[in-house]
Every structure is written in C-alpha cells, then in structure tokens.
Amino acid sequence: MNETLTVLLDALPFVLQGAAVTVTAVVGAMFLGLFIGVPLAVGQVYGGRAVRFVCDTYVWFFRGVPILVLLFLFYFGLFNFIGLNLNAVAAATIVLGMTSGAYQSQIFRGSILSLPKGQLKAARALGMSDALAIRAIILPQALRLSIPGWSNEYSIILKDSALAFVLGASEIMARTHFVASRTYQHLPLYVSAAVLYFLLTWAGVAALRVLEKRVRIKGYVH
Amino acid sequence: MKTNDKTPLMRVQGLSVRLGGREILKSVSLDLYEGEMKVLIGPSGGGKSTLLQCMNYLILSDRGEIELEDRHVDPHNARELCGFRQQVGMIFQDFNLFDHLTAVDNVSIALRKVRGMGKTEARDRAMAELSRVGLSDKARLYPAELSGGQKQRVSIARALAMDPKVMLLDEPTSALDPELVSEVLTVIRSLAQNGMTMVMATHQMGFTRALADEVLFMQEGCIIEQGSPKELLAEGSGTRTLDFCSQILEVEGCTP
Numbered sequence: 001m002n003e004t005l006t007v008l009l010d011a012l013p014f015v016l017q018g019a020a021v022t023v024t025a026v027v028g029a030m031f032l033g034l035f036i037g038v039p040l041a042v043g044q045v046y047g048g049r050a051v052r053f054v055c056d057t058y059v060w061f062f063r064g065v066p067i068l069v070l071l072f073l074f075y076f077g078l079f080n081f082i083g084l085n086l087n088a089v090a091a092a093t094i095v096l097g098m099t100s101g102a103y104q105s106q107i108f109r110g111s112i113l114s115l116p117k118g119q120l121k122a123a124r125a126l127g128m129s130d131a132l133a134i135r136a137i138i139l140p141q142a143l144r145l146s147i148p149g150w151s152n153e154y155s156i157i158l159k160d161s162a163l164a165f166v167l168g169a170s171e172i173m174a175r176t177h178f179v180a181s182r183t184y185q186h187l188p189l190y191v192s193a194a195v196l197y198f199l200l201t202w203a204g205v206a207a208l209r210v211l212e213k214r215v216r217i218k219g220y221v222h
Numbered sequence: 223m224k225t226n227d228k229t230p231l232m233r234v235q236g237l238s239v240r241l242g243g244r245e246i247l248k249s250v251s252l253d254l255y256e257g258e259m260k261v262l263i264g265p266s267g268g269g270k271s272t273l274l275q276c277m278n279y280l281i282l283s284d285r286g287e288i289e290l291e292d293r294h295v296d297p298h299n300a301r302e303l304c305g306f307r308q309q310v311g312m313i314f315q316d317f318n319l320f321d322h323l324t325a326v327d328n329v330s331i332a333l334r335k336v337r338g339m340g341k342t343e344a345r346d347r348a349m350a351e352l353s354r355v356g357l358s359d360k361a362r363l364y365p366a367e368l369s370g371g372q373k374q375r376v377s378i379a380r381a382l383a384m385d386p387k388v389m390l391l392d393e394p395t396s397a398l399d400p401e402l403v404s405e406v407l408t409v410i411r412s413l414a415q416n417g418m419t420m421v422m423a424t425h426q427m428g429f430t431r432a433l434a435d436e437v438l439f440m441q442e443g444c445i446i447e448q449g450s451p452k453e454l455l456a457e458g459s460g461t462r463t464l465d466f467c468s469q470i471l472e473v474e475g476c477t478p
C-alpha cells in the first residue's frame with residue numbers, strides 16, 4: 001500500500017505535465033474545429049450546390065473514418081508526404097481539430113437552422129449583404145445556442161485525445177502507460193488517469209457553463 | 223396628400239411570381255406616389271406578403287419591373303440591391319427583431335455596418351428614432367423583454383433610421399394582442415401624417431378608412447379591385463372589398 005502511494009506521488013508531476021499536453025491539444029483542437037466548423041456550417045446552410053457538396057464531403061469523410069486511422073493517415077502518411085515535419089502533439093491536435101470541425105459544423109448548422117427565418121430577411125431588408133447578415137446577426141445567435149453542444153464536443157475530444165498516445169505524444173495516457181509499464185502498478189495508475197480525465201471533463205464543462213451564463217441574452221428562451 | 227400630377231415615386235409593373243410550381247402573383251402593377259398610403263387587403267393566401275417582399279427584392283419575381291424614382295435595379299448586383307433596400311423599409315408581421323441585440327442596437331446596427339456611421343453618431347440617431355416611436359426608456363432592453371407592441375415599434379424605428387423613401391408594412395398589427403394594436407397604429411398614423419409613402423397590408427378597417435389614399439383588394443395573386451376607401455367601402459357599393467370587410471368585422475363582433 002505504501003509502495004503504491006510512493007509510486008503515485010512520484011508519478012504525479014510527470015503525469016500532470018501530460019495533462020498540460022492533453023489540455024493544449026484539446027483546446028487547440030476545439031479552436032481549430034471552431035474555425036473549420038463555422039464556415040462549413042455556413043456553407044452547408046447558405047451555400048450553392050458546389051459549396052454544399054464540398055462541405056458535405058468534408059463532413060462525411062471525417063465522420064466516417066475512425067480517428068485512429070486518421071491519426072496514422074495524417075501523421076505517417078500525408079504530413080510526411082507533403083514534407084511537413086510536425087511533432088506528434090501538433091499532428092494529433094490538427095487531426096483532432098479537423099475531425100472536430102466536421103462534428104462542430106453539425107452543431108452550428110443545427111443552431112443556424114433553429115433561428116427564426118425572418119431574421120435574415122429583416123437584415124437583408126435593411127440593406128445588409130448576406131455575408132454581413134450572417135456575420136453580424138446569424139452567427140452571434142447561433143454560437144450562443146451552440147455552447148451546450150460545444151461542451152459535449154469538448155468531452156468527446158478530450159477522450160479522443162488519449163489516442164494521440166499511439167503517435168507517441170506525451171500526454172496523460174502515454175505518461176501513465178510509461179510509468180505503469182515500469183512500476184507494474186497498473187490499477188492505481190490507470191485509476192488516477194481516469195480520475196484526471198474526469199476532472200478535466202468536469203472543469204471544461206463547468207467553464208463552458210459559466211461562458212453560457214455570461215453571454216446569455218436577458219429574457220431569451222429558445 | 224396625393225400628388226397625381228407627378229411621376230410615381232415607385233412603380234411596379236407586371237410582377238409575376240411562381241413559387242412551388244404555383245403562380246402566386248399574376249402580373250400585378252401599382253403606382254405609388256410620394257406621400258401616398260396604399261392599403262392591401264384580401265383573404266389570407268392572396269399574395270399580399272409575396273407582393274410586399276417582391277417590392278424589396280426579398281423575393282425575386284419571374285417577370286415584371288420595379289422602379290424607384292425612375293431607376294431600375296439589377297437585383298443580382300449586390301451593391302445596387304443593398305442601396306435599393308436601404309431606401310425601401312420593411313416591417314414584418316412578427317417583427318423580426320435581432321434577438322441578441324438591445325432595442326437601441328437593433329436600430330443602430332445597420333447604421334454602423336451598412337451606412338458606416340461611427341458608434342456615437344449611430345447611437346444618437348437610434349435614440350432619436352426610438353424616442354420618435356415613444357420608446358426612449360426601453361433602449362437598453364432586449365427584444366425578449368419587450369411587449370409585442372413595443373417590439374413592432376422598435377422594428378419601425380429600425381426601418382426609419384435608414385431614411386427610407388418608401389415603407390412596406392406587412393400586417394404590422396396582426397400578431398399583437400388587441401390591447402397593443404393601437405400603440406402601433408398611432409406610430410404608423412403619425413408617419414402617414416408626416417408624408418411617409420407607404421404600402422401596408424392590414425385588416426384594420428377603421429384605420430384604412432381614415433388614412434388610406436387607395437385600397438387594393440388582392441385575391442389569388444391579382445389586384446381585383448382598387449379605389450379610395452370611400453368608393454370601395456361605401457354602404458351598398460356591392461364591391462368584393464366591402465363584402466370581405468363586413469365578414470372580418472362580423473367576426474370581430476362590431477359593425478362597419
């Protein structure tokens with residue numbers, strides 16, 4: 001028992017550094033997914049036939065291929081092929097972000113479609129271009145509505161980020177595995193990793209709930 | 223109020239629209255003179271909303287011409303289209319306020335982003351418009367905190383801020399509780415008295431009698447009767463308009 005505690009305490013700083021790597025990758029992937037997901041959603045809702053086809057194809061590809069396959073495909077395949085020399089964490093962040101973009105686009109798309117149609121009409125009637133109306137009227141409302149879906153997406157990416165371990169990214173899972181394979185304290189170490197993931201999920205979801213309250217519009221029930 | 227000697231401010235000629243395989247507007251024409259108030263009435267589904275939205279290019283007609291001050295607009299030219307729409311204000315039945323913006327921001331956003339006004343200038347102008355519709359004290363409230371009548375007055379202020387030459391109003395009081403109708407009609411009345419050129423779809427008959435220069439009765443995509451409210455609504459005139467109006471008045475439980 002004492003030995004277990006010693007191993008855990010010794011491993012803690014090492015694994016916590018892994019948590020910093022995990023959080024960096026997840027936050028990076030969330031933002032990359034946001035920057036990819038918003039134009040995808042706008043393209044899917046307002047785009048012409050060609051734009052919709054491109055957006056749909058992107059979404060279907062990233063939703064249809066397992067993340068593990070995508071990680072290998074991009075890290076060992078595509079990035080090498082185009083001569084992009086990325087470390088494992090950066091590569092995993094990009095792959096997670098691109099995948100998340102596909103999922104986030106579906107969250108935003110749902111939010112955009114749930115807004116009353118008349119808002120766009122009213123904006124056009126005031127002389128706004130569609131681009132301006134989408135930017136100034138539609139997206140500020142759609143993004144607010146997307147926060148609950150976004151926090152769900154966060155918890156999913158957080159868990160998917162453990163897969164980056166297979167590329168050799170030194171995140172929580174990789175470091176836990178490293179210590180466990182040397183000390184043979186598998187059970188307590190993986191329980192700790194599980195608790196750590198749980199705490200990160202909880203903290204992120206709580207933070208997004210605070211954000212949701214902060215940007216809430218008075219009296220607005222949707 | 224009418225100035226028939228001049229050329230019309232806005233001219234609609236032979237507007238036809240097909241939607242979903244059906245002919246919704248069948249060659250509708252009207253001439254709108256400066257300072258004039260035209261009222262569209264007629265059964266639901268007759269094409270009033272479609273006509274009003276066509277007049278602002280929110281719906282593109284298949285055939286027909288729209289001219290504002292003798293100028294024709296190419297609706298596929300974004301710059302011309304936006305310029306045109308700024309001059310033709312639109313009021314919707316269900317207000318269509320921007321739910322994420324306060325009343326004053328609803329009014330000022332187009333001033334800033336379309337007109338390119340500075341923040342303070344736009345805000346001052348928006349406040350002036352809000353006070354014109356009697357809502358200075360509600361400027362900081364969000365749409366969800368306003369009553370229906372207040373929302374519609376904000377939407378009128380929002381349209382007026384763009385200095386439109388024409389206002390199109392699509393049943394502006396139909397979504398309101400009865401006790402809130404008059405505050406909106408009061409605002410529209412004062413616009414009419416100040417010489418605003420307007421086309422309004424409405425079933426408010428008292429208002430129409432008092433203020434309309436011309437009544438257009440629309441049914442199945444055509445204007446089938448038009449004339450002054452006096453002519454069309456005269457007792458025993460036998461018009462479709464009178465017939466229709468006595469029906470709505472009966473339902474509302476009062477006499478014409």
Ligand SMILES: Nc1ncnc2c1ncn2[C@@H]1O[C@H](COP(=O)(O)OP(=O)(O)O)[C@@H](O)[C@H]1O
Binds near residue numbers: 241246266272
């Ligand atoms: N986008 C659309 N597609 C197909 N039919 C439509 C569309 N919009 C309106 N209509 C039809 O056009 C007709 C006229 O509608 P509308 O202009 O709203 O009439 P009103 O305002 O007089 O009630 C109705 O029969 C309606 O069902």
Ligand SMILES: [Mg+2]
Binds near residue numbers: 267271392393
């Ligand atoms: Mg209508």
